[in-house]
Amino acid sequence: MKKEGFSVDQAISQCAFSNLFKSGLRFKLLFITNNEKHKIVMLDSQSKKQKQVNLDLKLNKTLGGEHINEILFYDIDYNNTNEIIITTDNGRIIVINLNFDEKQPLSTFNSYNVNIYDVFSMFAQKIQRKTNSKDKITELFQGEKIKLSPKINSILFPNIITRKIITIAMDKYLINLDMNDFSIQNYSDLGSQITHINQINHNISIVTTQNAYVLAIEQLLSNKLDLKTALTINDTNITKISKIYNDLLIIKENSVKRLTIKNKSKWAYNVEGSISADILNYDYDYDGYDELLIVSKSGIIHALDKDGKVKWLYNTEFWNTNMPLFFSHKGLTKKQLVSVVTFDGKIYLFKPKGILDLNVEPSSAVMLDYGFYDLEYDANQYLTGNLIEKIEINDTILDNFKLDNEYLLLVSPKGNIYLINVFEN
């Protein structure tokens, strides 16, 4: 198994990965930060060469040492190039445009100037809004000093239909901004701090708030964006929301629940250990239906079908904090595999379908008279992960990403970055 790697010479606490450019698929970008210093690493996905751009001074000056909440890659100004959009816990949004000529050969890469500029930089307390009402939101936007907590959770998501509006979540407010002048179009008070947003389809977004209400927000096709509550779920400790077909996957500390958009529970599944990684939701075994791969900090991988039934289980013996990834290689022979990377630096590559676990003793109920096991009878409980290979990296792994559908890109908190071709053995 071919491993390549390099170091960015700084501790990493957070990272994001994107194919930054819509044209010229050759360049990929990794944004990493340790909350005090920020660095952009550009990877050439063909040659695997990398260039690091240290943003320490420029970003520190702008960010003022704030903690980065979220990094989003999105073409916010519609110039066919994605920008990096950063939201901070002070409620600021910073848009970074990397301006360089991709037509030049890679060898002169060093001479490129990374032109960083704020498309806008915004503090919540500086936003002015004329309103006749004297509710709390008036105080938020009119005072020079913020009257709410200075730690504002800010989450940004673009409205993919109107393409003129972006919505940001600040504290307990959803605010729609016009992208031309960033004026406030309208806002909605959701009652408690917003913790998570997920766009389900073109006009529905799911918003989770700290008091554990889940709201489906309808975004109507209008500049005057309406925020209409379509669904409210009374639940506690929701940490993430994902979707499966037209339903929701409500992820709590130790459980996953499939819920219809009309708030009807289809199934629930409990795991040991907290679920901190995103769930892989894809028809990775090509049976025509989506599967789920759920990992938790118990180290156990749970492969479920769309109905929440176990397909196979596997114990990796350490925290799984990274999202499982699916790789499909269309060479001479089509190959597919799923990867799970543990925090202690073990990479598990599995064939998508499980295999019979010979270490599990079936109960007598499924033992046939002839001494053969009835595999048709709830056979999945005897299936384990079909491990192709286990690779050990002597490093902890903070995050993992897929590069060009054949490379696993691993980022360590110590500042090391690894590239592994998962199909090469």
Add this chain to the structure above:
Amino acid sequence: MKLITNKEEIVRLATNIDNFDQALEGGLPEHSVILMAGTSGTMKSSLCFNVAFNEIVNNNANAVYFTLEQNTYSLLNQMITMNFDLSKLNLVRISEISKIDENIKNIDSSKNFIVADVGVLRKEVESLQKVKPESDWIYVIKNIITKLKEKNLCDIVILDSLSALYVLSQFKENPRVKLFQFFEFLRDNEITSLLISEIPPNGKGLGEFGIEDYLADGVILLAKNREGLSVRREISISKMRQTCANMDVFILDFDGGKFRALTKISE
């Protein structure tokens, strides 16, 4: 656990506290989960180390000490000042997450005192919000135990402390179920477990949830008593399954590198 035909079949681990092992019919029953409960400064860690040290030196056992807050060197220095001869042990320190497997792979077969420095391991993740640094350390602990047990390197587990484990794992919901599962895990692995439980100064139970003593196989109670200007330590057996224990309160004395349980003379 297997069914015995007579009580002599019960293997016991000596506490090596003079006069106290008699009160325990020879020592702590092997593969039991024992709570070492006391307020601060009652020598809970030292007594646990004393049991492990003597088992390693006298019976070639292997012990793992999970220190969740105290630094390894602070712990070992404390034992050196108490005249434990650490050169008689193979000291192994687990202090880096990505090297846990490698550390375990390199351990020799016996006389190992393995310190899993969870306090240091925690520092590796403390700034990583994605990892949720203050949760689920119980799985790291269980995985280390499982890996050591696979190599037959884990006869005794010392966990210092249960209170710290509660903070570093999710015990608030269903603590009784989760604690039961953890104790069963230790029993299933045939490990003699010494779990240090800090009794809060004005606490009602012997642990944070008040259920620890019900679930444990045995409880050794350590206390400090002030009489005038002097303070004396006390030790007693609050509970010990498979043992007709003498439940009197003894004065705990440490002198010349040796623990003694002295009988109280009635006042």
